[in-house]
Amino acid sequence: MILQIAWKNIWRNKKRSLIIITATALGLWGGVFSNAVMIGMWESTIDAAINRELSHIQVHHPKFKDEKLLKDYIPNSDLIFSLIKNENDVKSVSRRVIIEGMILSPTSTSGVEIVGINPIIEKNVTEIHNRILEGSYFKDRRNNSILIGERLAKRLKVKLNSKVVLSFQGLEESLVSAAFRIVGIFKTESTVFDETNVFVLQDDILQLIGNSSVFHEIAIRARSIEKIDTVKSYLSIKFSNLSVESWRELAPEFGLTQDMLYLELNIFIGIILFALLFGITNTIMMSVFERARELGVLLAIGMKRIRLFIMIVIESILLSFTGGAIGTLLAFLTIQIFSFYGLNFSAFTEGFSMYGVPAIFYPELPLHMYIFLGIMITFTAIAAAFYPALKAIKLNPAAAIRTY
């Protein structure tokens, strides 16, 4: 019955209640939806990076990361490559030659990371073959073919079929240079990647180095996201002399862990709720003052103070939950709509692609964030009601009934 009375009480001043319900609904709609956008952006950026370059797990010579020196290649990589390929939860593996070098066009030069791949095997690990804008993904297998990014092509003022020269320090400290023909131009979500990475055929680059077993990187895809950590820990035990890292460790630009992202987003909602708290307190406070006489009568006829306190807290919870439920429902629906159609930020893509954010991404909000939201709304409602409820139970019934 107290629940019923509380529910009816919040509708005694319809206008006032509707204002605070609307404010709560709009505040949470905006907050929750923008959180879903942030999560969607974050996840799709990571997905893009995984598909573009990272894969799930990478194996290197432990010193390779320091300076990316040509000589820090993986020893015995043939054996290791085939051992990893036969692991249970490994879906696909690719070996890469990675060289820090220079690319020269008739007009310009630029520092690049030269990635030597086997196009057929690489296809199973990353998606560069799906990002070709012009030309092809090593279709003709001609010697000394190269894929370069759109950005880099612009900077070097070169086109498809132009010739460029790659130059790098060989194993014997001597400079190695060779001419390559551009057979494809790619464009990924990340302009930085497009500007700093070029792909060549493994056989070509190994021939230039003069050693056919110089592989610096083994990129691995696990069968599922959940298996990544298992595979990683298994491999790091098995190859304790090598560095085995998952995508998290490989991409410091995603410095923020998922938990930290969620924490940050929850704090954002917390700030919105904190602002709403004052509005709710004000609404409840006004309704307590208006009803002072009635509350005095309740105390006089024998309603215990704790019950009166609870009644006012329940009023606040009902008020907040009505607004909260509407806001969350609106947010849920908009999230569903946009997670189906995708959010197209292509108008801003120039700005975001610096950070590797895909032009279209899909907002999403995990269930636990909805649950936590409910808990936060409850706490806000209780906090908002606390002071007015305290005022109510401190009423002197004789004075309240006489004066009002």
Add this chain to the structure above:
Amino acid sequence: MSLIEIQGLNKIYDETTVSVHALKRIDLIINKGEFTAIVGPSGSGKTTLLNMIGGLDKPTSGKVLINEKEISTFKPDELIDFRLKNIGFVFQAFNLIPVLTAKENIEFIMLLQKVSKEEREKRAFELLNAVGLSDKINNRPSELSGGQQQRVAVARALASKPSFVLADEPTANLDSETAESLLDLMEKLNHEYQMTFVFSTHDAKVIKRARRVVTLEDGKIKSDIYQNEKSRINS
């Protein structure tokens, strides 16, 4: 036996600027089954006295004993519980919870007493019947006349099965005909259920209906008279 016993009661309202000596050395005993009017001009201390008896306010000095228990020693929550169990209240107006129907208002006090749902409904019907409002069960206070609202308030006061009912100017907001019929009702309940009523009024017609009239003047008892039984028999 004394139901209500007041000994040397003083009440001084201490405001910052002035202090008002609202009750001065009041001694009064009210027995079970009595039908007592506290009368006197406005400002004579009627409300203050009823508030003291009802435990809604604390005396400055003196004692209020209800069923031989001194209520001024109770802690606030004990006092609320004591009121719930022992005293039925009817105020001048706006007694009822506006969002509840007549029946729900009566049930509410029994809910506070943790009476079972079945029993609550049964008693609410009986009482609404007794106050002549069996056709207004599902009406909200705003849909009832002033007199009907006071009847529901009386029904609610009885629903908690109190030792006595305190009514502070229950007829003040009613026209004289309605006031008469509320008095009829109170008299009937006093008679049928031996329910003790203590009510205040300054209306001569209402005063005539009481069997005992305690007159206050300036915070003191000026007279305390038992009227003969004729008035009741005539009505």
